[in-house]
Amino acid sequence: MTYLLALDQGTSSSRSIVFDASGHAVAQAQQELSQIFPTPGWVEHDPQEIWRTQLATARQALAKAGIQAKQVHAVGITNQRETTLVWSRLTGLPIHNAIVWQDRRTEPTCAELRANGFEATLQAKTGLRLDAYFSGTKLKWLLDHVPGARQRAEHGELAFGTVDSWLIWNLTGGAVHATDVSNASRTMLFNVHSNQWDTELLQALDIPANLMPTVKPSSALYGEVNPALLGHAIPIGGVAGDQQSALFGQACFKSGMVKNTYGTGCFMLMHTGQHFQTSNNGLITTRAAQFGAQAEFAIEGSVFVGGAVVQWLRDGLHAIRSSAEVQALAESVPDAGGVIIVPAFTGLGAPYWAPNASGTITGLSRGSTVAHIARAALESIAFQSAALLQAMRRDAVQAGAATVTELRVDGGACVNDLLMQFQADMLGIPVLRPAVTETTALGAAYLAGLSTGVYPNIEALSDLWQVERRFEPNLAPKHAQERMARWEHAVRQTLLTDLAG
Numbered sequence: 001m002t003y004l005l006a007l008d009q010g011t012s013s014s015r016s017i018v019f020d021a022s023g024h025a026v027a028q029a030q031q032e033l034s035q036i037f038p039t040p041g042w043v044e045h046d047p048q049e050i051w052r053t054q055l056a057t058a059r060q061a062l063a064k065a066g067i068q069a070k071q072v073h074a075v076g077i078t079n080q081r082e083t084t085l086v087w088s089r090l091t092g093l094p095i096h097n098a099i100v101w102q103d104r105r106t107e108p109t110c111a112e113l114r115a116n117g118f119e120a121t122l123q124a125k126t127g128l129r130l131d132a133y134f135s136g137t138k139l140k141w142l143l144d145h146v147p148g149a150r151q152r153a154e155h156g157e158l159a160f161g162t163v164d165s166w167l168i169w170n171l172t173g174g175a176v177h178a179t180d181v182s183n184a185s186r187t188m189l190f191n192v193h194s195n196q197w198d199t200e201l202l203q204a205l206d207i208p209a210n211l212m213p214t215v216k217p218s219s220a221l222y223g224e225v226n227p228a229l230l231g232h233a234i235p236i237g238g239v240a241g242d243q244q245s246a247l248f249g250q251a252c253f254k255s256g257m258v259k260n261t262y263g264t265g266c267f268m269l270m271h272t273g274q275h276f277q278t279s280n281n282g283l284i285t286t287r288a289a290q291f292g293a294q295a296e297f298a299i300e301g302s303v304f305v306g307g308a309v310v311q312w313l314r315d316g317l318h319a320i321r322s323s324a325e326v327q328a329l330a331e332s333v334p335d336a337g338g339v340i341i342v343p344a345f346t347g348l349g350a351p352y353w354a355p356n357a358s359g360t361i362t363g364l365s366r367g368s369t370v371a372h373i374a375r376a377a378l379e380s381i382a383f384q385s386a387a388l389l390q391a392m393r394r395d396a397v398q399a400g401a402a403t404v405t406e407l408r409v410d411g412g413a414c415v416n417d418l419l420m421q422f423q424a425d426m427l428g429i430p431v432l433r434p435a436v437t438e439t440t441a442l443g444a445a446y447l448a449g450l451s452t453g454v455y456p457n458i459e460a461l462s463d464l465w466q467v468e469r470r471f472e473p474n475l476a477p478k479h480a481q482e483r484m485a486r487w488e489h490a491v492r493q494t495l496l497t498d499l500a501g
Contacts, residue, residue, distance in 0.1 A: 004449050005061065005072045005234070006441035007054055009079045009163050010242065011100065011264045014053035016061040017441045018072075021454055023464045025438060026067075029060035036097060041104040041346070044097035047085050050163060051170050058230060069232035074452040075171075075225060076238035076444030078245035079163035081186045084138035086149065086211070087166070089159050092174050096146050098163070099138040102265075102304060102346050106137035107355050113137075118204060123278065125191045125198055127285025129353060133302070135162060136188030140205045153208045160211040162186070164239050168222055171236060176223040178214045181295070182244035185287035190215065192276065192287050195295070218244070218289035219447040238447025240289040242440045243267040247298060248289040249443030250408045250434065251465040253458050258392065258404050260385055260423075261440065262413035265349070266306035268388040269298040270396070270404065280398060281391035282351025289443065291450055291458060299395055301350035301388035305343040305359075307413040309377045312345070319370045327416050330375035338363035339376040340383075340490040351391040352491060360494045378419050383487040386426040390484075406430045410439040417471075425475035426484060435466040 002021040008014070012035070017028040031053040036044040062069060082101035087094045099105070110130050113119070119130040128134055139160055143150045152158050161169065165179045184190040184197075189207065191198040197212045216222065222236040240248060243261060247269045250259040255273035260266060269286075274294050278285055288296035305312075310326050313319045320326055342348075344357040361373070393404055406429055413419060414433055424431040436442055449455045473480070 001071075002454055003065070003067060003072045004074055004076060004445040004454065005058065006076045006078065006445040007058060007167060008242070008441040008444065009050060009054050009077070009167060011080045011102070014050065014057050015441065016054070016057040017438060017445070018061050018065040018067065019442065019445045021449065023436055023442055023446070025436065027061050027064035029057040029064060031057055043100040043102040045083065045100055047087070047094040047098050047166060050098065050166065054167060055229060062230065069230040069234055072232070072234050073454055074235050074237035074448035076446070076448035077164050077167055077236065078240055078242050078440050078444035079167065079183070081162060081183060081241035081243065082133060082135045082138075083163050084135045084142065084160070085163070085166045086139070086142050086158050086160050087169070089157055092169065095149055095158065096142055099142065101133060103138065104132050104346060104355060106132040106141050109137045109140065113204070122188060122201065125193065125201060126185065126188055127192055127276065127278065128186075128188055129284055130188070131353065132355060133349070134186055134188040136201070136205050136207070139207055139211070143207065153211050156210045158211055159213070161213055164241070165213045168236065168239070171225045171229065172223040173226040178216055178222055180216055180218040180239040181287045181290050182218055182241040183239070184215045186241060192285070192295070217291070219291040219451040221451055235452060237449070237451040238444050240444060240447055243269055243300065244286070244289045244298070245443035245447070246410055246440040247271065247443070248291075248446060249439030249441070250410060251462045252408060253462065256396065256404060257408070258389070259408040259410065259439075262306055262381065262409065262411035262419070264306065264308045266303035266381060266385050267300065268385060268392065269300045270392045272297045272299055277395065279391070279395050281394045282353060283388070283391050283395060284350070289447060291447065299392055301391060303381070303384040303388065304346045304349040306381050306384070307411070308345070309341065309343040309380055310413070312343070313374060313377055317370070317373070319374060326374055326378065327418050329371050330378050331418055333369070333371045333375055336376040336379055337368055337372040338365065339368055339372045340487060341373070341376045341380045342490050342494045343377070343380050344494055348491070348494070351387055352495070354495055357494055360490065362490050362493055378416065379422055381413065382419060382423040382426050383484070385423060386484060387487070389427055404429065406432055408432050408434065410434065410437050420471045421474070424471040424473045426480055428473050428477055428480055430473070431471040432467045433469045433471070435468040
């Protein structure tokens with residue numbers, strides 16, 4: 001048997017999955033990751049905990065599979081994107097906690113840069129919006145606020161990386177400081193046209209160039225795992241940010257193909273081939289996973305709070321004891337009873353981009369119960385995702401691209417049949433759930449397998465993709481439009497509340 005090991009480092013947990021060459025999961029292990037909230041709007045992770053849990057799950061997955069590291073053909077890495085780390089090149093120790101992608105502390109810096117007219121330049125070079133979501137202003141914050149960091153950076157003593165770079169550094173014993181194009185494209189510092197760290201962008205944020213990792217294609221040889229860690233020197237053959245990795249794992253290789261990942265947040269990507277397309281509808285352009293000589297692009301929309309709204313029901317409201325209970329509670333009522341939740345716990349992402357918005361619940365009555373709130377929470381995930389696809393459709397029409405005919409889904413919340421059916425109803429197109437829903441990890445495994453000869457080409461990967469269930473829309477388009485109109489009204493109320501505050 002040929003085995004591939006995928007390391008999937010996410011926002012809420014670290015996971016490792018052993019796949020066989022046909023894309024079936026042989027064994028997996030997972031450990032939760034502590035969430036650190038120093039003050040409202042700030043979110044951090046302990047870099048050492050990221051590394052410890054990821055290494056531990058890799059060892060556990062191999063043990064569960066009953067194989068040794070020497071039987072693993074290659075390792076692929078996929079990771080939570082934009083989360084920002086800085087560490088010492090000499091000791092390998094981080095200088096501060098990782099600043100997580102959800103963190104909003106650098107919004108004042110972004111506002112200042114916007115006021116100075118910098119956003120147009122940034123979007124033209126990176127495809128991104130000027131937002132605290134991305135890594136650039138997080139890195140600037142670390143250099144400005146950690147004592148001595150800027151001086152150490154200028155002297156070449158420090159290294160910056162997103163989570164993939166941190167894992168590569170530790171896996172190779174500090175021998176490799178690298179990232180891939182998909183992760184680099186999320187930093188606000190990488191020119192997606194020239195394929196290089198951009199001098200003007202670095203200077204605008206006062207970031208020394210010697211901090212930056214080497215950028216490689218997503219499917220490429222990065223180095224070897226230190227044999228002392230797993231028992232054998234395994235090549236690291238694939239690296240991609242989690243959403244680009246999921247797009248790849250869903251076999252969305254052609255322009256117009258769309259996937260949505262339902263995780264802590266929701267992330268929808270539409271492949272645009274080798275065409276850099278600027279969105280006119282509140283989305284961003286990003287590099288897709290690169291598996292050949294040519295750059296690949298995608299249009300992306302990000303929902304900041306997707307599955308996290310279910311965690312809020314569990315941990316905040318104590319309405320459920322486990323996330324698995326939410327479907328039964330939501331199905332205990334025929335609908336949400338007019339209740340709409342806009343879960344802007346960390347602002348609103350695409351296509352609204354309201355960084356200071358706060359969450360709201362509207363439509364409450366004396367008849368509202370916790371079941372109605374649970375159903376509204378699930379529906380909020382689908383409403384936000386439908387708003388993304390509507391924006392993508394408008395972009396596709398304006399670019400003369402193909403019509404979106406289906407949505408491929410993955411991520412933890414896609415196992416919820418109620419949510420998937422409601423999603424199909426709101427979109428008016430089929431929602432396809434694949435046989436393997438761990439497509440983020442699968443994409444990393446596929447990228448590693450491509451670079452090391454397990455797969456001859458992407459056509460072989462397309463042949464492996466299989467659908468487990470197809471959800472057809474059951475709601476008349478008129479009624480779906482009415483539901484979406486009520487959602488947009490609730491969003492406008494949320495934004496007005498934000499302005500009033």
